[in-house]
């Protein structure tokens with residue numbers, strides 16, 4: 001079974017179909033999609049993407065984790081947020097079965113983990129949408145994620161109370177936001193959704209120096225682009241952000257394990273180089289970020305950085 005990790009789709013249904021066609025052409029039915037979250041928003045086909053992915057999940061052919069845009073749709077459904085000017089969730093919210101989609105997304109895992117194929121050390125991995133705390137072991141990450149998932153899967157009123165809380169007084173909510181929105185981290189471990197001023201401030205820079213015994217596959221950071229480093233695969237290459245001068249594409253990572261690509265003994269499964277990436281070019285321009293049409297208020301964004309804000313990522 002070939003595992004295929006897939007970056008942020010964000011409603012780019014045509015590109016996802018192209019990727020699935022390619023996988024079917026190469027592997028028949030013998031592949032599994034592992035999607036890093038943000039299935040919806042900004043692109044034109046959120047509902048199509050949800051239908052396709054859920055169908056695969058229910059057949060045991062796909063896994064996905066919750067992203068910030070997915071979570072924002074859940075919050076809108078719970079009455080905790082309003083549609084923003086760039087949001088394209090309308091197809092989901094207007095579907096006759098909208099409530100069913102909102103419930104399905106709310107119950108999506110926050111973390112998936114597993115072992116890569118093959119032998120030897122370093123096969124364990126975690127898949128989250130955005131970031132993990134640099135001090136967390138895989139066991140701690142799992143236990144924190146399971147606690148948050150339980151609170152999201154609680155009766156709707158309880159889930160709404162959780163999501164409308166204050167992350168400064170609810171560590172589970174702070175962890176949730178770190179996992180779906182984090183990009184930077186301080187030496188003390190406090191996270192931010194903003195890109196770091198210096199490369200050393202990236203969450204994964206801090207995480208890397210702890211020489212963890214598991215790898216992390218993530219998305220969420222289109223501006224950073226494809227990130228390939230020992231123990232790390234960042235797969236958001238901004239398919240939905242395709243625009244003149246900035247190529248957007250949907251990226252998949254196909255971890256390989258055969259004689260030609262096997263890493264040196266003891267090197268671990270996330271060592272380099274070991275791999276294959278597939279890139280599906282965006283079929284067209286989907287949207288222009290408001291930041292780039294001069295309509296952004298940076299100071300307000302920074303002030304709101306610890307809450308869900310406008311979810312402008």
Ligand SMILES: [Mn+2]
Nearest residue numbers: 038067068220
């Ligand atoms: Mn995201």
